[in-house]
Amino acid sequence: MELIAERGFHGAPMAEIADKASVAAGTIYRYFENKETLINEIYREMEDEIRSALLKDYPVDLPIRERFLFMVGEIIRYFIRNPLHFRYMEQHYNSPYGILMRRNRLMGKPGREDIVMELFEDGVLSLIMKDLPVVVLLSLAFGPIISVMRDHIIGLVTLDEPMIGRISEACWDAIKR
Amino acid sequence: MELIAERGFHGAPMAEIADKASVAAGTIYRYFENKETLINEIYREMEDEIRSALLKDYPVDLPIRERFLFMVGEIIRYFIRNPLHFRYMEQHYNSPYGILMRRNRLMGKPGREDIVMELFEDGVLSLIMKDLPVVVLLSLAFGPIISVMRDHIIGLVTLDEPMIGRISEACWDAIKR
Amino acid sequence: MELIAERGFHGAPMAEIADKASVAAGTIYRYFENKETLINEIYREMEDEIRSALLKDYPVDLPIRERFLFMVGEIIRYFIRNPLHFRYMEQHYNSPYGILMRRNRLMGKPGREDIVMELFEDGVLSLIMKDLPVVVLLSLAFGPIISVMRDHIIGLVTLDEPMIGRISEACWDAIKR
Amino acid sequence: MELIAERGFHGAPMAEIADKASVAAGTIYRYFENKETLINEIYREMEDEIRSALLKDYPVDLPIRERFLFMVGEIIRYFIRNPLHFRYMEQHYNSPYGILMRRNRLMGKPGREDIVMELFEDGVLSLIMKDLPVVVLLSLAFGPIISVMRDHIIGLVTLDEPMIGRISEACWDAIKR
DNA sequence: GATGAATGAGGCTTCATTCAT
DNA sequence: CATGAATGAAGCCTCATTCAT
Numbered sequence: 162m163e164l165i166a167e168r169g170f171h172g173a174p175m176a177e178i179a180d181k182a183s184v185a186a187g188t189i190y191r192y193f194e195n196k197e198t199l200i201n202e203i204y205r206e207m208e209d210e211i212r213s214a215l216l217k218d219y220p221v222d223l224p225i226r227e228r229f230l231f232m233v234g235e236i237i238r239y240f241i242r243n244p245l246h247f248r249y250m251e252q253h254y255n256s257p258y259g260i261l262m263r264r265n266r267l268m269g270k271p272g273r274e275d276i277v278m279e280l281f282e283d284g285v286l287s288l289i290m291k292d293l294p295v296v297v298l299l300s301l302a303f304g305p306i307i308s309v310m311r312d313h314i315i316g317l318v319t320l321d322e323p324m325i326g327r328i329s330e331a332c333w334d335a336i337k338r
Numbered sequence: 339m340e341l342i343a344e345r346g347f348h349g350a351p352m353a354e355i356a357d358k359a360s361v362a363a364g365t366i367y368r369y370f371e372n373k374e375t376l377i378n379e380i381y382r383e384m385e386d387e388i389r390s391a392l393l394k395d396y397p398v399d400l401p402i403r404e405r406f407l408f409m410v411g412e413i414i415r416y417f418i419r420n421p422l423h424f425r426y427m428e429q430h431y432n433s434p435y436g437i438l439m440r441r442n443r444l445m446g447k448p449g450r451e452d453i454v455m456e457l458f459e460d461g462v463l464s465l466i467m468k469d470l471p472v473v474v475l476l477s478l479a480f481g482p483i484i485s486v487m488r489d490h491i492i493g494l495v496t497l498d499e500p501m502i503g504r505i506s507e508a509c510w511d512a513i514k515r
Numbered sequence: 516m517e518l519i520a521e522r523g524f525h526g527a528p529m530a531e532i533a534d535k536a537s538v539a540a541g542t543i544y545r546y547f548e549n550k551e552t553l554i555n556e557i558y559r560e561m562e563d564e565i566r567s568a569l570l571k572d573y574p575v576d577l578p579i580r581e582r583f584l585f586m587v588g589e590i591i592r593y594f595i596r597n598p599l600h601f602r603y604m605e606q607h608y609n610s611p612y613g614i615l616m617r618r619n620r621l622m623g624k625p626g627r628e629d630i631v632m633e634l635f636e637d638g639v640l641s642l643i644m645k646d647l648p649v650v651v652l653l654s655l656a657f658g659p660i661i662s663v664m665r666d667h668i669i670g671l672v673t674l675d676e677p678m679i680g681r682i683s684e685a686c687w688d689a690i691k692r
Numbered sequence: 693m694e695l696i697a698e699r700g701f702h703g704a705p706m707a708e709i710a711d712k713a714s715v716a717a718g719t720i721y722r723y724f725e726n727k728e729t730l731i732n733e734i735y736r737e738m739e740d741e742i743r744s745a746l747l748k749d750y751p752v753d754l755p756i757r758e759r760f761l762f763m764v765g766e767i768i769r770y771f772i773r774n775p776l777h778f779r780y781m782e783q784h785y786n787s788p789y790g791i792l793m794r795r796n797r798l799m800g801k802p803g804r805e806d807i808v809m810e811l812f813e814d815g816v817l818s819l820i821m822k823d824l825p826v827v828v829l830l831s832l833a834f835g836p837i838i839s840v841m842r843d844h845i846i847g848l849v850t851l852d853e854p855m856i857g858r859i860s861e862a863c864w865d866a867i868k869r
Numbered sequence: 870g871a872t873g874a875a876t877g878a879g880g881c882t883t884c885a886t887t888c889a890t
Numbered sequence: 891c892a893t894g895a896a897t898g899a900a901g902c903c904t905c906a907t908t909c910a911t
Contacts, residue, residue: 171348175902185876190903251432260492266493291508296495297486301508304481311475315437317444318473331468331478335512351884353894362893364887371883525702527906530873541908550906609782614846621848636729647889650849651840655862658835663828669791671798672827685822685832689866706881716897721882 162203166245169252170200197258204253207246214239219276224334225284229302232280233329237306237320244314251307267296290336301335339380342423346429347377374435381430384423391416396453402461403510406479410506411455414483414497421491428484444473467513478512520599522627523606524554550611561600568593569654573630579638580687583636586634587683591660591674598668605661630660644690655689693734697776700783701731728789735784738777745770751808756815757864758795763811764860768837768851775845798827821867846847859862 164173164181175196179186193199215235220228240247253259266275281298284290290298309328313320320328341350341358352373356363370376392412397405417424430436443452458475461467467475486505490497497505518535529550533540547553571587572580583603594601607613620629635652638644644652663682667674674682695704695712699859706727710717724730746766771778784790792857797806812829821829840859844851851859 171901174900176900182513186510186873186902187877187904191874196902255428255488264492264494277402291450291504293501293504293508294495295503296489298504300485300489301505301512304483304485306440306481307485308477308481311432312473312477315441317441318471324470324474327468328474328478331470331512334514335478335508337511352886356894363885364894365892367886368891432874529907530905540875540906542871544907545870605786609842618846618848622698644849645858647855647858647862648849650843650875651855651859654839654843654865655836655859658837658839659832659866662831662835662838665786666827666831669773669795670840671795672825678824681824681831682828685866688868689832689862690834691865702880705879707879717881718883718898719896722895727881 162207163245164250165200165203165252166249170196180223191218195301200253200256201258203249204259207249211236211239211246215276224289225280225289226337228280229284229333229336230326230329232277233302233306233332234325236303237310237325237328241313241320247310247314251311284336289338291338302332305332305335339384339426340422342377342380342429343426347373347433377430377433377436380426380435384426388413388416388423390478393453402457402464402466403514405457406461406510406513407506409454410479410483410509411502413480414487414502414505417487417496418490421498424491428488461513466515468515475513479509482509482512516545516561516603517599519554519606520603524550524610554607554610555612557603558613561603562585565590565593565600567629579634579641579643582634583638583687583690584680584683586631587660587686588679589680590657591679594664595667595674601664601668605665611664638690643692645692652690656686659686659689661673693738693780694776696731696734696783697780700789701727731784731787732789734780734788738780742767742770742777746807756811756818756820757868760813760815760864760867761857761860763808764833764837764863765856767834768841768859769857771841772844772851778841778845783843815867820869822869829867833863836863836866 164178167173175189176186178199179189183191189199193202215232218231219246220231223231266278277299278295281290281295285292285295285298290317305328309318309320310332312318318324341355344350352366353363355376356366359366366376370379392409395408397408401407431440441456454476455472458467458472458479462469462472462475470478482505486495486497489495495501518532521527529543530540532553533543536543539662541683543553547556568588572585574585577585606615620632631653632649635649635656639652640651647655659682663672663674666672672678695709698704706720707717709730710720713720720730722735746763749762751762754762757820783793797809807825808830812821812826816823816826816829824832836859840849840851843849849855
C-alpha cells in the first residue's frame with residue numbers, strides 16, 4: 162500500500178513491493194493473482210476500513226445537516242490520520258477499476274447499503290438539499306474535500322480542527338437549498 | 339496530447355506518440371529533452387490556451403460574484419469542448435511537476451499575474467467571500483468542478499447549460515460569506 | 516501422466532500434477548527425485564503395460580507374417596484405447612532420455628528379451644523380410660503406425676477394424692521381401 | 693532456427709536466440725510479434741525451401757512410381773543435408789500450429805497447389821496406389837521416412853545412396869496396390 | 870511421512886533513448 | 891535535420907524445488 166500510495170501503480174515494481182513485505186517476489190502471487198488484483202484488493206480493504214471509521218459514532222438520529230457535518234469531518238480526520246490512504250484512494254479513483262466501481266454504485270447496483278448515498282437521497286427528498294442529481298451533490302460536497310486534503314498533504318494548508326469545521330460548513334452551503 | 343490524455347503517461351509509448359505526430363521516434367528528441375519534458379511542455383501550452391479562453395470576454399468590471407460565475411462557467415464549457423484537455427490536466431495535477439507548479443503559484447512566486455488568484459484575493463479583502471485561506475477557497479470553488487467534469491466525461495451526468503448555471507451557483511454558495 | 520500427455524512436459528507444472536494426484540507438491544519429491552525422473556518412470560511403467568498387452572494372446576507359433584499382423588493390430592488397438600498413452604510416448608520418444616533408451620535397446624545392450632526385436636531378427640534371417648538393418652525395418656513397420664495414430668487422435672482419420680487390417684497389411688508389404 | 697531445432701521451443705530462450713543472431717533481445721520484436729510468431733515464420737520459410745528443393749528437377753512426366761521415388765529420395769537427401777531442418781520440422785509437426793496447418797491442407801482448404809497431394813490423388817484415381825484415404829497413404833509413405841531420418845540423425849543408421857534407394861522402394865511397396 | 874508456503878532464478882516482452890545513415 | 895533500427899534495462903509472472911511444521 163505504502164509504495165503504491167507514494168509512487169503510483171507504475172512506480173511500484175512487484176519486486177520492490179515484495180521486498181518491503183519481506184517476501185520473495187513469487188510469494189505475492191500465492192495471495193494475489195496479479196498486480197492489478199493486488200491493487201484492487203488493497204483498495205477494497207481500505208474502503209471497508211474507512212466505512213467502519215465513518216459508521217462508528219455515526220449519529221443516525223441527528224438531522225441531516227448534523228449528519229453531513231459529522232461525516233465530512235470524520236472523512237477529513239481519517240485521511241489526516243492516514244494520508245497514504247488518501248493518496249492511494251485518489252490514485253484508484255480514476256483507474257478503470259475505480260471508475261467501474263463508482264458507476265456501479267451510482268447506477269442502481271445496490272452493493273451494500275451505503276450511508277453516504279442514503280444521506281444524500283434523504284437530503285433531496287426532504288427538500289433540504291438542492292434539487293440536483295445526487296452525483297452532482299456528491300461532487301459539490303466531496304470535490305472540495307479531496308482538493309483540500311491534497312493541499313494539506315503537500316503542505317499547502319494545515320487542517321486543524323477549526324479549519325475542518327469551517328470547510329465542512331462551506332461544503333454544506335454548497336449543497337443546502 | 340491525445341494519447342497521454344486517453345491512456346496516461348505510462349500508456350503512451352514514445353513510438354506511438356511519434357507515429358501519431360507523423361514523425362520518427364528520434365525526431366521528438368530534437369525538440370524535447372525527454373518524455374517528461376514533452377509532457378510538461380504540452381501542459382504549459384495547454385494552460386496558456388485555457389487562460390486565453392478565460393481572458394476572452396472576461397468581464398473585468400462586473401462585480402465579484404458575476405466574474406466568478408462567468409469564470410466557472412467558462413472553465414466548464416472549455417473542458418466540455420476539450421474533454422481531452424481535462425483528462426490531460428487531471429493527470430498532470432498530481433504529478434511531481436504539477437505539484438511543484440501549484441506550490442510555486444501559491445507561495446508568493448508571482449509567475450505572471452493571475453486573474454483567478456486576483457479574483458479570490460479581491461473576494462476575501464472585500465469581505466464578500468468567506469474568511470478562509472485562498473487555497474481553501476480555490477478548493478471549495480474548483481474541487482466540485484473537477485469532480486463534476488470527471489463524471490460528465492465518463493457519462494455519469496450530462497452538463498447542459500442550465501446544469502452548468504446551477505452548479506456554478508452552488509460553488510458560489512460555498513465560498514460566499 | 517494425463518497432464519503431461521495432454522499438455523506436454525512444459526505445460527504440466529508439478530503443482531498441478533500434485534493436485535491431480537491429490538497429494539501435496541512436496542510429496543512428489545519423496546517418490547521421485549525430480550520432474551525428469553517422474554517423467555521417465557511413468558514412461559517405463561507405461562512401456563511395461565504395453566508389452567503385457569502385446570504378450571497376452573501373442574501367437575508365438577504362427578508364422579512370422581501372422582505374428583507381425585497381430586502385433587501391429589494390437590499396438591494400434593492399444594493406443595486407440597489409450598490415446599493419452601500414445602501422446603505420452605510420442606513426447607518421450609524424442610526426449611534425450613527416450614533417445615538414450617532406444618539406442619541402448621538397439622546396440623546390443625540386451626535389456627530384457629524383446630519379442631519385437633526377435634520377430635524382426637527372425638524375419639530377416641528366414642529371408643521373409645527385406646534384407647535391411649533391423650532399425651530400418653522397424654521404421655518401415657512402425658513409422659506409419661505412429662503417423663496414422665497421430666492422425667486418428669486429432670481426428671483426421673478414423674481407425675475402425677477394417678482400416679486397421681488394411682494398414683497392417685500395407686506395413687507388411689513394406690517390410691516383406 | 694538452430695537453437696530451436698537443437699533444444700526445442702522451451703529450450704531456446706529469446707535471450708539466447710538474440711545472442712546467436714548477434715542482436716539485442718529487444719530487436720527480435722521488431723521483426724516478430726512474439727516467440728510463437730518467430731517459430732511459425734521460420735517454419736514457413738523452411739517449408740518453402742523444401743518445396744523448392746522438391747520442385748527442382750521434379751520429373752512431372754514420368755510415371756507415378758518414378759515420381760514417388762524421386763520425391764522420397766529428394767526429401768531424404770534434403771534432410772540429410774539439413775539435419776537441423778528435420779529436427780525443426782519434427783518439433784513443429786505436433787505443435788498446435790503445425791496440427792492446424794496439416795488439418796487445413798487436408799480438409800479442402802487448398803492453399804497453394806501441392807505436388808505431394810497431387811501425386812497421391814493421382815495414384816489413387818489411377819488405381820496404382822492402394823484404395824485408402826490419402827491421409828493414410830501419406831502416413832504409409834512418410835511415416836517411415838521420418839522414423840528413419842530420426843535414426844540417421846542420432847546415428848543409429850547411416851543413410852547412403854543405396855540405402856536411400858532401398859528404403860524408397862520399400863515405401864513404394866507399402867502404398868502400391 | 871505429508872504438507873504447502875516460500876523461494877528466486879529465469880523467461881518473455883516493452884519501451885525510452887541513442888546514433889549511424 | 892529527420893529517420894527508425896537497435897539497444898538493453900527493467901517489469902511481470904511462472905514454476906521446480908526446498909524445508910519448517
